[in-house]
Amino acid sequence: MNASDALLKKTKAGLPGLSSGKDFSMGEAPTFFVQDLQNGTKNGTFETNTVVGDKKYVIGGTDGEAFSVKAQILDNNCLGELVNLVELGTKPISCDGHSAMLLEDRILIILKKNSKPDDSIWFLEVDTPYVRQQKKILGTDVVAWSKGVMGNAEKPVVISGPSGVGKGTLISMLMKEFPSMFGFSVSHTTRAPRGMEKNGVHYHFTEKNVMEKEIKDGKFLEFASVHGNLYGTSVEAVELVSDAGKICILDIDVQGARSVRASSLEAMFIFICPPSMEELEKRLRDRGTETEEQILKRLRNACAEIEQGESSGIFDHILYNDNLEVCYENLKKLLGLDGYVTPPKSAAPKEINLPRNHSISKIDDKIIIHCNSSTLEKESKNLIMLDVSSLKGGAPGRTRGLDFQVMDSFSDSFNGNGNGYPIDIQ
Numbered sequence: 001m002n003a004s005d006a007l008l009k010k011t012k013a014g015l016p017g018l019s020s021g022k023d024f025s026m027g028e029a030p031t032f033f034v035q036d037l038q039n040g041t042k043n044g045t046f047e048t049n050t051v052v053g054d055k056k057y058v059i060g061g062t063d064g065e066a067f068s069v070k071a072q073i074l075d076n077n078c079l080g081e082l083v084n085l086v087e088l089g090t091k092p093i094s095c096d097g098h099s100a101m102l103l104e105d106r107i108l109i110i111l112k113k114n115s116k117p118d119d120s121i122w123f124l125e126v127d128t129p130y131v132r133q134q135k136k137i138l139g140t141d142v143v144a145w146s147k148g149v150m151g152n153a154e155k156p157v158v159i160s161g162p163s164g165v166g167k168g169t170l171i172s173m174l175m176k177e178f179p180s181m182f183g184f185s186v187s188h189t190t191r192a193p194r195g196m197e198k199n200g201v202h203y204h205f206t207e208k209n210v211m212e213k214e215i216k217d218g219k220f221l222e223f224a225s226v227h228g229n230l231y232g233t234s235v236e237a238v239e240l241v242s243d244a245g246k247i248c249i250l251d252i253d254v255q256g257a258r259s260v261r262a263s264s265l266e267a268m269f270i271f272i273c274p275p276s277m278e279e280l281e282k283r284l285r286d287r288g289t290e291t292e293e294q295i296l297k298r299l300r301n302a303c304a305e306i307e308q309g310e311s312s313g314i315f316d317h318i319l320y321n322d323n324l325e326v327c328y329e330n331l332k333k334l335l336g337l338d339g340y341v342t343p344p345k346s347a348a349p350k351e352i353n354l355p356r357n358h359s360i361s362k363i364d365d366k367i368i369i370h371c372n373s374s375t376l377e378k379e380s381k382n383l384i385m386l387d388v389s390s391l392k393g394g395a396p397g398r399t400r401g402l403d404f405q406v407m408d409s410f411s412d413s414f415n416g417n418g419n420g421y422p423i424d425i426q
């Protein structure tokens, strides 16, 4: 009996969570069948096969190419027709082997062999709420890729308010005073740049047909038509700020805020109100960046925006920007930054270093990576325990909340019950 056969005979309590919405926090641990363990090794090309429900998913790749996914219907254990599959999200570049493990019948974790520390863990969602929603929209079968990231992201801050109220001014003040704490989500827009605006800094200035195609491809967290132009927040814009360990600030209109509120992204929502319409008009005119026609359009839209901002229930807080300094202090209070003391520099983010030769098994909500040669920090340590109990986010963005621990042996954290069943991926 080979290792995989032995594994098939075992049933364990397995991964929790992955059951409601996109918050993969812990629930009751369902039964986990270790036949879900798969591995693929180098042989020019390589692949893993994982059965989920009535389908078999074949994940493969060749060195340097992106991973590919095929799904085939299983009928009474016989392979049937190939499924027409759309792959969403950012795909990993393949390496020289990988292992795949099914988490709670919804998502596969992919461990890449011999990859960079920040590129070794990926997820393929096959039946999460996001995948189910996309299936409905696209009318076809869907899987979605997502990169695994250690630790959690800070909650983003969504700032909305009518044009000219002072959103950009307040955000600039915040970013200037706390450059290492906040990062700006650079939106895409089809409007023309203003004099001082730089592409990639203030906005990604984009052609309408290009942006529409990217929206269709699922690259946007939200988008809206505002004052006659298309604006949108790409998933990547928010994830890039979170990757840098910063709090992401989104300057978006009320429609966009509503979409984000309805999405899986947990955020703080702040609406900025002008002291009066007269003052708003004065600020817009004094800024001198819009044509008369544009100013009138923005003022017309402002009335509806203010009404929705104050009464839609989208926003957690409303700030009145009469005196700029007072409003800025109030914004800092909301963000817990009044009386701010510079914190000690935080530790570098944890990075997993998967050695070339390793095998994997799973106990409860921990994936145990057995390192065959001791490439870990200390010669004596040969196990990595990957904790997947508190996964957050997921496709089309990153899957966060991973944690790991390097250990000598199971007894380090499992009281020596030793019920891990490794398979080799040499």
Ligand SMILES: Nc1nc2c(ncn2[C@@H]2O[C@H](COP(=O)(O)OP(=O)(O)O)[C@@H](O)[C@H]2O)c(=O)[nH]1
Residues within 6 Å of the ligand: 160, 161, 162, 163, 164, 168, 187, 188, 191, 222, 223, 224, 226, 227, 231, 232, 233, 251, 252, 253, 254, 255, 256, 257
């Ligand atoms: N929904 C959405 N709105 C955005 C986005 N980026 C900017 N906006 C909003 O679009 C509106 C117009 O922005 P802009 O053209 O920069 O003009 P300004 O508000 O007058 O400075 C503002 O209400 C912004 O908050 C985005 O990515 N999504």
Ligand SMILES: Nc1ncnc2c1ncn2[C@@H]1O[C@H](COP(=O)(O)OP(=O)(O)O)[C@@H](O)[C@H]1O
Residues within 6 Å of the ligand: 161, 162, 163, 164, 165, 166, 167, 168, 169, 170, 283, 284, 286, 287, 321, 322, 323, 324, 325, 327
């Ligand atoms: N509290 C304030 N009092 C007076 N002028 C302000 C105040 N806040 C912002 N402004 C000015 O109003 C104009 C519009 O502000 P801006 O930040 O560009 O608005 P938004 O980003 O909301 O469109 C700018 O010229 C800015 O300097």
